[in-house]
Amino acid sequence: MAIRRPLRWDTATGALKEMSDSDLALLAYYARYHWAQEHLATYTANAYRDGSATATNGFGAPYRTNSTSATDANYTHHGAYNDTRKTPSTLSNADNDEPQSQPNAFAGDDDDSFGVPSEASFNDTLATAQTLYKETYDNATAPSNPSTSDHNSHGYMIWDSSGYVKVEYEVANIADTVIKLANAAMLSGDKVGTYYISTSDPSEGTGHTWSDLGTFIEDTISTYSFPTTTGSSIAQAHKLWLKTDAPLDSVESSVALTSYMQWSSSGDIGLKQVDKGSGGSTFSNIATNIIIPIWKNNSALIPKYKFSASNTLAGSWEALKGTYSDTYYDTSQTTGPTLDSSTYYSARYGLATTTVNTEYMIMYIGSDATSYR
């Protein structure tokens, strides 16, 4: 449709003025901020969706699941991911010294000279230790678009080309004006409102907040401890992160959080500057009552996630959002035989790691470059 900028009061000129690009960037930032806050509240530990999360919240979000199929029709299941590893092998042999009456003085030690586990005893043990599943919440029914009443109460005024100042009721215009701007920042800007997979906090520095949603893909590796203890440890916990805040930099300082104009139909009827709120509630009314419902109603504008063995992107409407892989020891080493408490022990366990099944999480918004501006 069209970009129609909200009107705001310009104190310098004492007149109504359309929001500048930086004003709109700020409004789009808070739309993403509240989008992220809503998503954040849908998680429980280790990136699972909270069973009591509101059904209309968390659109497009990736979740971990224990099921081999989608939880229900609201989800897209993304298949299995195997965490594999090889198992160390151990041998033991009692130091059962034979009587000295044996004709050979070293006869008693014949059974002490046993070897170490064969290479095959380690190399052939590659097996799936655990299978992990993931799904995305991208088929749920969207909430209703904002009603006229919602627009009147929480929306903004625009200058109409036909010569009127009026409340913006056109959802497509709001999408073009604010949501596509938010999408651009999600794809290549400050990324607030998007997910990322990483073993460490992806924070770029002060003011950048990535919320830790827990382990999304767990990669374990085999371990060995003398004499016969074999097990595993977590080689890497590939965590899911959600960016929930970023420093506003010049946007914040240059526009001083300029608010928009709204029609007030009660009390002193007329045009009024909206109370924009402060801190975490800044612009929350317009974000949660107008922008986010419109966002959810347009499938082509919702940031969604998929998983691929390739990091090739289809176009500028896609962005890589982290990677994970499965690590295991591919070659082995030996130790022993070592005598301990009258028993000889030897073992074969991991040496050099290899990584396999590298996968990428890819965010996509629509299927062409019209999903952002």
Added chain:
Amino acid sequence: MAEEQASQEDAIDNFNNKIGFDYDTSLIGALNKDGFYSDPENKDFIWPENYVRINTARWADMITGPNGSDPQIFVESFDGTHNKFDQIPFRSTAEEYDSVGIPVSILIKSFLESPFNDIEMITRETNRFRSKLDEEERRYKAFCETFSGEEQRLYEEWKASRSSEGEEFGKMDTVTEEQVSKTVWQILSEASTEDLFKFKLDIFEQEIVQNSENRDLRSKIRKAKSICEVCAAYQELIDAETETKETE
């Protein structure tokens, strides 16, 4: 979260200690102040904000190294509070990370600015780490070449007897002036059980004894009750081996 970090920290320390892998302090500086920095009560040591010291980096895939389609690296680091172990994709500039949508996190920024941001350096660290792992196998092979179940048993017996006597195992011997000035006779006649055992081990390490197939004489050395008996049996074995060689 704190428990998780502490657990990871322990795992890193334990594993590195186990294989004897040390960080290259000529690259990363001294580590002896880390404890002061991680102590929240110590106000004299304040770790720089948004700084992570990269301790080492190695290829996640030690086999393909930098030649994989999207090489990943394992990074061990210290953030002023904890030692951490992470996996990140390898790129050599912030622009390269940014171009593929990877946030240039504090960890990545620190890696880029570290001496480990170099393919050869990562390969060196990988090889250094791997060689420590390999040493276990090398130790085993070396052990196999000299392994004698009998000697091992003697050692275990000796160790057990030391423990049962309440002596401190591994206590370093101190050579006193008195010992240095002792005559050979005094040394031979005053030798303790421990001295006798050590002497036997030394004898068993001699090439001629190791290569000897004369089990009777080897057994005689093992069963000797004094230094003199050991010497006598040793000489007997030398004579026998010499004779065998001459006959051949």
